[in-house]
Amino acid sequence: MRNRGLREWVKSAQIIEKPTHGWVHCPDAERRGVEDIFELVNIDEHCDETEKPCFVFDCDQERWDGIDVYDTIQYALCNFYDDAESQITDYEELKNFLESWNKKQNVVQYVANYTRIIVLDSARFEKFLNGEEQ
Structure with a gap:
């Protein structure tokens, strides 16, 4: 311009x-x-x-929207086998934690x-x- x-x-x-x-x-x-x-x-x-x-x-x-639990798990498992995500336990606990943590951020x-x-x-x-x- x-x-x-x-x-x-x-x-x-x-x-x-x-x-x-x-x-x-x-x-x-x-x-x-x-x-x-x-x-x-x-x-x-x-x-x-x-x-x-x-x-x-x-x-x-x-x-900033914060950390997305799904994207984070996908990224963390990118070098693992295709079905590795199916072995994740307590997904909801992590999701709830991140949602609460994200609300506290002011970026x-x-x-x-x-x-x-x-x-x-x-x-x-x-x-x-x-x-x-x-």
Whole structure:
């Protein structure tokens, strides 16, 4: 997504006032060698004043589902014979333990949502949309 393509993408995005979960994606951050997803309140740590973007994309929060008992057993037995799973005992006990353990986990990540943007500098944003600013 560079310049004209990015501009067209941004024109169809919904403008929101603040990030949904506090995290944003800066479209040109990787080019500058910095993290592209960060908390908006920390933008000064990721961009100096001359590099601040005129907009950023909002981020969605993805939660880790935890460990799946079936997948775990399949993986653990992948080097055993085909019918090894039939000899597993107390499957329900393991399943109940993992379900309980999974509920305690709070692993999240943030991923760019290219349908929502936060405008940081309205004047520069208008210039960007009109092709006047790269």
